[in-house]
Amino acid sequence: MNKTIRKIAVAAGFAAAVVLPLSGMAAEVPVSSAEVTGSTPAQLKVSNANVFNRLLKKEKDPNAAPWEDGIHDPENEATHALQPPKVAYEGWPRTPFGNHVDWVKALNDGLINPRYDRVDPTVEPLVMDLDIVRPVRASVPDVVFPHKPHTQWLHCSNCHPKIFIPQKGANQINMSAILLGKKCGVCHGKVAFPITTKSCKKCHSKPKPADWKPPLSEASVKNPWR
Amino acid sequence: MRNVTTRLTTWWRAAALALVASVFWGVSMQPxxxxxxxxxxxxxxxxxxxxxxxxxxxxxxxxxxxxxxxxxxxxxxxxxxxxxxxxxxxxxxxxxxxxxxxxxxxxxxxxxxxxxxxxxxxxxxxxxxxxxxxxxxxxxxxx
Structure with a gap:
């Protein structure tokens, strides 16, 4: 028993000693309970196995510089000439998902002024302000699709008619399709804000009518014993 | 004496394993x-x-x-x-x-x-x- 514990301790210590200088990622090392509570280890005898958020993904640097982001090759000289995102995002509105930046707000606040034309910076976008309400069968709030922020960035032809048929009731949309990269998922989940539990309310934003009741399932309706 | 040797071997085995694992992780498994x-x-x-x-x-x-x-x-x-x-x-x-x-x-x-x-x-x-x-x-x- 004692031997096993020692073995694990030695292995962990060794791993930490070698990994830390290699990767420079302190976030990957399990946090001791003492660090969580802020007290000294001497007062606590809680095992490292009983820490909070054991299976949660460790917080990563959300806007890592290119040479430490894991996809750029730091041995490539030009990698170090690339701009770190943090520098560009200085002072911008933040979100807890995606680039951790609220792009639409940054645009509306005038913090960025991206061109609508390749060469002419004076071309104004063709903005359409039309909200589409999509009632949702499930108990989550109904979806409001705002054309305005979409047309600020995109052109009608980007979505219509290939992704969405511009006709009421013609588009079957569900979350599985979106998560698999279809419909809204063509952009949302790749470049536009992603589908996380923190971003549901960005689309599902209209509360259900006061008299709304969850629909009964077919199995319940047809149940002869009801 | 024999017990000590076994213990040493185990120690080294654990150490070597940790080293190999961490090097692998550092090089290829960095998320x-x-x-x-x-x-x-x-x-x-x-x-x-x-x-x-x-x-x-x-x-x-x-x-x-x-x-x-x-x-x-x-x-x-x-x-x-x-x-x-x-x-x-x-x-x-x-x-x-x-x-x-x-x-x-x-x-x-x-x-x-x-x-x-x-x-x-x-x-x-x-x-x-x-x-x-x-x-x-x-x-x-x-x-």
Whole structure:
């Protein structure tokens, strides 16, 4: 028993000693309970196995510089000439998902002024302000699709008619399709804000009518014993 | 005496295992934390002996609206779906519409695009599909 514990301790210590200088990622090392509570280890005898958020993904640097982001090759000289995102995002509105930046707000606040034309910076976008309400069968709030922020960035032809048929009731949309990269998922989940539990309310934003009741399932309706 | 030897051997075995595991993890299993929306394009790069190209969406989004590339220049909404080659770029198509030395720096700056780690597959980094369907890297504790 004692031997096993020692073995694990030695292995962990060794791993930490070698990994830390290699990767420079302190976030990957399990946090001791003492660090969580802020007290000294001497007062606590809680095992490292009983820490909070054991299976949660460790917080990563959300806007890592290119040479430490894991996809750029730091041995490539030009990698170090690339701009770190943090520098560009200085002072911008933040979100807890995606680039951790609220792009639409940054645009509306005038913090960025991206061109609508390749060469002419004076071309104004063709903005359409039309909200589409999509009632949702499930108990989550109904979806409001705002054309305005979409047309600020995109052109009608980007979505219509290939992704969405511009006709009421013609588009079957569900979350599985979106998560698999279809419909809204063509952009949302790749470049536009992603589908996380923190971003549901960005689309599902209209509360259900006061008299709304969850629909009964077919199995319940047809149940002869009801 | 024999007991001590066994213990020593175990110690060394554990130490060696930890060393090997951590070196492996440090080199290959470091989870990527690149910017959301970064596209790695490796249709032809590896075969041509170049690093894969990395397209930072965030950087271009600050300067252009989606419409410019995805409507005017004909970029499809699919990583690797445009079959971009250097010949097309030099002809002024795709990236070459701007990366021509007039609107943006020209194609002689190879390393600015071809800056990805060799061998990475074509993908959009941090996409929902990548996370749910086809994770491109395994968590460190799985190997």
């Amino acid at each position: 990527a934390q690149a910017e959301y929306g970064d596209v790695i394009i490796n249709n032809y790069s590896d075969a041509a002996g170049m690093r894969p190209a990395v397209f930072p969406h965030w950087y271009h989004r600050i300067r252009f609206r989606c419409k410019v590339c995805h409507a005017d220049l004909g970029f499809k909404f699919k990583a690797g779906g445009n079959k971009i080659t250097m010949a097309k770029i030099i002809d002024g198509k795709f990236c070459g519409a701007c990366h021509n030395g007039e609107i943006a720096w020209s194609v002689e700056n190879c390393g600015l695009c071809h800056s990805g780690k060799p061998g990475m597959p074509t993908q959009i980094h941090g996409s929902t599909v990548q996370r749910l369907v086809a994770p491109t890297y395994k968590p460190a504790d799985k190997k």
